[in-house]
Amino acid sequence: MKFVIQKHRASTEHYDFRLRVGDALKSWAVPKGFSTDPREKRLAIATEDHPVDYLDFEGVIPEDEYGAGTVMVWDIGDYRNLKDDSIEDAIADGHLTVWLEGKKIQGGYSLIRTDFGRDQESWMLVKMDDEKADARRHPVSTEPDSATTGRDLEEIREQSQ
Ligand code: MN
Numbered sequence: 001m002k003f004v005i006q007k008h009r010a011s012t013e014h015y016d017f018r019l020r021v022g023d024a025l026k027s028w029a030v031p032k033g034f035s036t037d038p039r040e041k042r043l044a045i046a047t048e049d050h051p052v053d054y055l056d057f058e059g060v061i062p063e064d065e066y067g068a069g070t071v072m073v074w075d076i077g078d079y080r081n082l083k084d085d086s087i088e089d090a091i092a093d094g095h096l097t098v099w100l101e102g103k104k105i106q107g108g109y110s111l112i113r114t115d116f117g118r119d120q121e122s123w124m125l126v127k128m129d130d131e132k133a134d135a136r137r138h139p140v141s142t143e144p145d146s147a148t149t150g151r152d153l154e155e156i157r158e159q160s161q
Pocket of ligand 1: 008010014015016029067
């Protein structure tokens with residue numbers, strides 16, 4: 001199944017992590033994006049499901065629509081569920097572990113629901129300590145451009161007008 005990590009410059013810049021599950025994209029907003037260091041925990045806020053055809057969307061969401069701003073496909077690829085439970089059950093239980101095969105992000109990642117959020121669902125995103133873990137890589141800052149078109153956010157915005 002496919003996953004995408006979209007860089008989204010809306011009111012604040014963040015990364016939207018989406019997993020295809022059945023006929024929907026299960027989604028989390030990750031303010032700081034993905035780390036490859038297993039010691040770093042990244043906040044992930046569960047957001048609404050998106051339609052499957054949004055998976056490779058790159059462009060501008062107009063001012064008057066939900067999520068207004070520029071969207072980049074920062075990374076995309078296949079994932080597989082590393083747990084014995086179905087991915088649906090793992091999400092419902094608040095603990096999933098997936099193996100990602102992206103262009104920038106690879107290896108195991110866990111998402112664990114926490115009780116920190118009040119009116120929103122907070123999760124923690126953590127890199128598994130596997131052969132793809134690397135505390136020296138910082139792909140969010142060193143590989144900022146689109147995984148599909150090589151464009152930066154400004155180029156996507158200009159070319160969408
Ligand atoms: Mn977003």
